[in-house]
Amino acid sequence: MASIDLEKMLAKVKASQWALADIDWDAPGAELVTEEQWPKLKAFMADLMWIEHVGARGFAAMARKAPNDTLKEIYTYFHAEEQRHANAEMALMKRWGMLDGDRVPEPNKNLRLVIQWLDRYSDDMPLEVLGSVIPMLEIALDGALCTFLLDTVDDPVCHQAFARINDDESRHLGVGFHVLEMQGHGDLYMKVLKTLGTILDPRLILGIASYAPLLNRMRDNVIAMGLGEERLYAAMKKFERIGGRTADGRRNPWYQIISRHGRIVVNRRQRFYHGPVDAMVRLTDLIPDRVMPSRVPTWVKGITYKPVV
Amino acid sequence: MSETDESRITTNEAPAATPPKATARKAAPGKRAVKKAAPKKTAAKKAASKKTASKKAPRKAATRKPAAKPASVLIVGAGFAGLGMAIRLKKAGIDDFVILERGDDVGGTWRDNTYPGAACDIPSNLYSFSFAPNPNWSHSYSGGAEILDYIHYLVSAFGLREHIRFQHNVTALDFDARRGLWTAELEGREPLRARAAVMAQGPLSNARFPDIDGVEDYQGKKIHSARWDHDYDFTGKRVAVIGTGASAVQIIPELVEKVRSLKVFQRTPAWVIPRPDFRTPDWNKTLFRALPASQRAVREALYWTHETMAMAVIWNSPLTRLAERLARRHLRRQVTDDWMRRQLTPDFRIGCKRVLVSNDYYPALRKDNTQLITWPIAKFSENGIRTADGVEHELDCVVFATGFDVPKSGTPFPVRGRAGRELGEEWARGAQAYKSINVAGYPNLFFLFGPNSGPGHNSALVYMEAQLDYALRGVHRLLDDNLKLLDVKPTVQARHNKQLQKRLARTNWNSGCKSWYLTEDGFNATMFPGFATQYRAQMATFEDGDYDSEPR
Ligand SMILES: Cc1cc2nc3c(=O)[nH]c(=O)nc-3n(C[C@H](O)[C@H](O)[C@H](O)COP(=O)(O)OP(=O)(O)OC[C@H]3O[C@@H](n4cnc5c(N)ncnc54)[C@H](O)[C@@H]3O)c2cc1C
Numbered sequence A: 001m002a003s004i005d006l007e008k009m010l011a012k013v014k015a016s017q018w019a020l021a022d023i024d025w026d027a028p029g030a031e032l033v034t035e036e037q038w039p040k041l042k043a044f045m046a047d048l049m050w051i052e053h054v055g056a057r058g059f060a061a062m063a064r065k066a067p068n069d070t071l072k073e074i075y076t077y078f079h080a081e082e083q084r085h086a087n088a089e090m091a092l093m094k095r096w097g098m099l100d101g102d103r104v105p106e107p108n109k110n111l112r113l114v115i116q117w118l119d120r121y122s123d124d125m126p127l128e129v130l131g132s133v134i135p136m137l138e139i140a141l142d143g144a145l146c147t148f149l150l151d152t153v154d155d156p157v158c159h160q161a162f163a164r165i166n167d168d169e170s171r172h173l174g175v176g177f178h179v180l181e182m183q184g185h186g187d188l189y190m191k192v193l194k195t196l197g198t199i200l201d202p203r204l205i206l207g208i209a210s211y212a213p214l215l216n217r218m219r220d221n222v223i224a225m226g227l228g229e230e231r232l233y234a235a236m237k238k239f240e241r242i243g244g245r246t247a248d249g250r251r252n253p254w255y256q257i258i259s260r261h262g263r264i265v266v267n268r269r270q271r272f273y274h275g276p277v278d279a280m281v282r283l284t285d286l287i288p289d290r291v292m293p294s295r296v297p298t299w300v301k302g303i304t305y306k307p308v309v
Numbered sequence B: 001m002s003e004t005d006e007s008r009i010t011t012n013e014a015p016a017a018t019p020p021k022a023t024a025r026k027a028a029p030g031k032r033a034v035k036k037a038a039p040k041k042t043a044a045k046k047a048a049s050k051k052t053a054s055k056k057a058p059r060k061a062a063t064r065k066p067a068a069k070p071a072s073v074l075i076v077g078a079g080f081a082g083l084g085m086a087i088r089l090k091k092a093g094i095d096d097f098v099i100l101e102r103g104d105d106v107g108g109t110w111r112d113n114t115y116p117g118a119a120c121d122i123p124s125n126l127y128s129f130s131f132a133p134n135p136n137w138s139h140s141y142s143g144g145a146e147i148l149d150y151i152h153y154l155v156s157a158f159g160l161r162e163h164i165r166f167q168h169n170v171t172a173l174d175f176d177a178r179r180g181l182w183t184a185e186l187e188g189r190e191p192l193r194a195r196a197a198v199m200a201q202g203p204l205s206n207a208r209f210p211d212i213d214g215v216e217d218y219q220g221k222k223i224h225s226a227r228w229d230h231d232y233d234f235t236g237k238r239v240a241v242i243g244t245g246a247s248a249v250q251i252i253p254e255l256v257e258k259v260r261s262l263k264v265f266q267r268t269p270a271w272v273i274p275r276p277d278f279r280t281p282d283w284n285k286t287l288f289r290a291l292p293a294s295q296r297a298v299r300e301a302l303y304w305t306h307e308t309m310a311m312a313v314i315w316n317s318p319l320t321r322l323a324e325r326l327a328r329r330h331l332r333r334q335v336t337d338d339w340m341r342r343q344l345t346p347d348f349r350i351g352c353k354r355v356l357v358s359n360d361y362y363p364a365l366r367k368d369n370t371q372l373i374t375w376p377i378a379k380f381s382e383n384g385i386r387t388a389d390g391v392e393h394e395l396d397c398v399v400f401a402t403g404f405d406v407p408k409s410g411t412p413f414p415v416r417g418r419a420g421r422e423l424g425e426e427w428a429r430g431a432q433a434y435k436s437i438n439v440a441g442y443p444n445l446f447f448l449f450g451p452n453s454g455p456g457h458n459s460a461l462v463y464m465e466a467q468l469d470y471a472l473r474g475v476h477r478l479l480d481d482n483l484k485l486l487d488v489k490p491t492v493q494a495r496h497n498k499q500l501q502k503r504l505a506r507t508n509w510n511s512g513c514k515s516w517y518l519t520e521d522g523f524n525a526t527m528f529p530g531f532a533t534q535y536r537a538q539m540a541t542f543e544d545g546d547y548d549s550e551p552r
């Protein structure tokens, strides 16, 4: 059942384009963000914005790997749409007076490591890896975090923006799971070999090393904002539920690995996991700036809060 | 091959007029600007003539009554192909032909494409007729104005002007099998008849606008590369160029010098290789003039250089890798930023689409006032372009470097053959012909740049000359044997196409990338799968047995 018609999806994506200029960023309601919320919201938004941006880069890599032209074009749009989300979130930050002038907020160190990894290696990762990690990122970090925001912030403009963002996300997920299922087809044996091959790839290990702490950091962020972490976990379980609803999807070894990882992330009692990973979060905070990757790739500079340039 | 060589020698008498001295013109930009005004007028008139042609005062050419006696040959189009056909007819002693041209000047491609930076990307010595060499080319790759001068020179040197009917827009061709005559329907004029017809309306003569939402809402200036507006002042303007094909890479380096900001909207990057351009030194021109054989030798050398390129471009060979490496190195040298490089690197095999030749395109993209935008275009708004990243780009002017409508299926106007056949219907799923030039059921009709005649690696004019020779033989057959009709046999045509498609399947064009060479269903009705030498060999023989004929 779950398979979607990619041609129709592409047409729908094209027909559902929106722009920052469609939203009145100066409409009343900004004052609904409370003084108490403000500092935490600022940190949260900065991270969220960067996660969207990082997701965007993931789609750029997937467009390269797409097995057909339609999927390639869809990913090209999704790449742009994630950037649009980042832009819209930056516009919200601007509206709430959270930007330092026109400057894009600094990404946290975990994100900087992820950015670095994406920049160096994502184009070399097989679609199997990206096609599984990205939907996970989408659900856990992107989709779920967006809904949290709506629970805490009353500003109608924020709701307006996220209504559109979530609408886009629903299409991202639809395609994400479709691809998971697509990849479940075929010779399982080959799939496993390929998976093992990439797991042993040191570049991927580096990726995991930056992805895991990012998840934990966002969990901390969520708690700091006064939200139950269960919400984040519920979202991650959604990945397992939807991704695993067909045999093809379940057969995808990457789905297996990632959903299992998701389960571990959710289970706080997994000290073997959370101990070191939490330590990594704290450690990355301790990395002195001068040893952090200094070269910022130019794709990072494309974000803007301006509806018209 | 020998066939073509022979004909070259017989036709290589020096023409009456002297070839154009283009050096001076190139140095005087003022003069160039004046020249440019004419094509613009053409474009405007062309547009106007769509609606009001019948009301317009008839021009000189039109005052001539349509000949009571049908002409021997009618030619549609006065570009390189139509004029080349005319020259060959004239030299063969066939004088009663007419050229029907919808514009009001000759030159076709080079009359219409007068955008800044327009130039050929095949060396001029090869992008000219072998039977009318020009020793005066100022550059190895000449600019559009110089090429247009050369075309004007052809018209006067061979006395073609009296044959050309300007502002004669052909709207249909009908064959009368009883009389063995083609009738050209003309917009707002009496139809015209001839025993043979030559379609030389150009493969790239109808400007294409992309199908983007809201184009009509956009209030700023719109210019198509093939209908340049020389009155528009780009100084200090915010300009967008849509498209990154052959025209765009020539326009962008020129525009960037004038405008305030230039945004280049790219959908797919193309392979770009460096271009060995240099001014022709004076001693070189003197040599060519004194010793025409030396110029023929250079042409020959250029021809074979381009023939080797076929190995890289047409088939997947070690040379393909080599060409890709050359292009990658060119990119690496000229663009330092990793992300920009990534965005400019094609993900298809070189040759699958037209390979671009430029030294100044990449540097132009790196200029401070230029921005390469790879987000998909979502729509036009009143003030500019909205991209899918949610941002609106405010613009004063949008330049469409989006190419041409290439009829890969169907015909540019209705062509009706024997027994009520309509060619557009027959070609709906992809065009087919015999040796690119004749189609069964449509006797006495010759296509220049018909199906599967496209060069991917060599001068279009090399291919064109082979077609002209072939068409001339067909016309000779028709007139000398006093035939009513000469029609290629359907079986012969079918066999030809079967072989053709088999060979095409092995080429880079059919290797799975989308391009304007292919129809929606991936049928290649555009390119010739082989060396120019093979194409010339194919065209060198005219087998009477391939044709059905009927006497008059
Ligand atoms: C910008 C550009 C650069 C190019 N550079 C090169 C190059 O470097 N090397 C190369 O080999 N090729 C190049 N080409 C390809 C080029 O089109 C051919 O080389 C050649 O000029 C084609 O000549 P033509 O006479 O067949 O067509 P055209 O030059 O297009 O002439 C066709 C003529 O027919 C007229 N016409 C069309 N329809 C009708 C009608 N219904 N009724 C009456 N008249 C009509 C048109 O007005 C036009 O004058 C280039 C093309 C373009 C657009």
Ligand SMILES: [Fe+2]
Pocket: A052, A055, A081, A082, A085, A142, A165, A169
């Ligand atoms: Fe998003």
Ligand SMILES: [Fe+2]
Pocket: A055, A082, A138, A142, A168, A169, A172
């Ligand atoms: Fe998303």
